[in-house]
Amino acid sequence: MTKIRGYELTGEEIDKLVHEPARLKIILYLYTVESADFVYLMHKTSLSKGNLSSHLSKLEEAGYIDIEKKFVDKIPRTMMTLSDKGKHAFEKYKETLITLLRSVD
């Protein structure tokens, strides 16, 4: 851990990928549900299609979610699942943030 003139930085760093409210919502839902489609997530998070799409791409790039594109009755259906990496990232983030917030008590 870096030190600056004897002052420490606040322990753990915040994972910005999880921290962003839009993505945090997505992750929260996926964490409990295990698998959800695009439209469901859109309603649950109240994000626009475009916005949701780009956040999902970012999460996928980071390996936090897996995206599987199926066809159900010839209608495309995109299913999102939180990967193990994503789960761990969220759990760590949760720890970090709660600790940080509780540190004032």
Add this chain to the structure above:
Amino acid sequence: MTKIRGYELTGEEIDKLVHEPARLKIILYLYTVESADFVYLMHKTSLSKGNLSSHLSKLEEAGYIDIEKKFVDKIPRTMMTLSDKGKHAFEKYKETLITLLRSVD
């Protein structure tokens, strides 16, 4: 609370002004310390001068902190204090976020 086709948004909204990690650190320190100068905050948060300065301005604009410029032995000294509004904002943010994070348990 807004509803979209029967789906609810996640209760409380996240205060982005507090949410930003750099500002969250600042607020956390001010919350416990009640009053701190610029240089102290710089070291504690490990932010650059420029960065710290602009975050402080934003917090001041929002009325979350009070900035008082004094001279101590002819050296300028800027003291920051968390206002009541800022305290409440933080407390609400803390509640909101912990609730949100705990909601998966």
Add this chain to the structure above:
DNA sequence: TTTATCAGGTTTGTATCACAAACTCATGTG
């Protein structure tokens, strides 16, 4: 069959914002 419509996404454009480099301005110091 051609045209329109719609569902399910993706790509593009833009406004905002975090951050650091460069600047300001006053005060020591040789």
Add this chain to the structure above:
DNA sequence: CACATGAGTTTGTGATACAAACCTGATAAA
């Protein structure tokens, strides 16, 4: 004086959140 140093502020830039416009394939209507 010239130069450095401390304490911030302003400016410039790259990243990013968001929505508007676009795309692509399936069904509906003419």
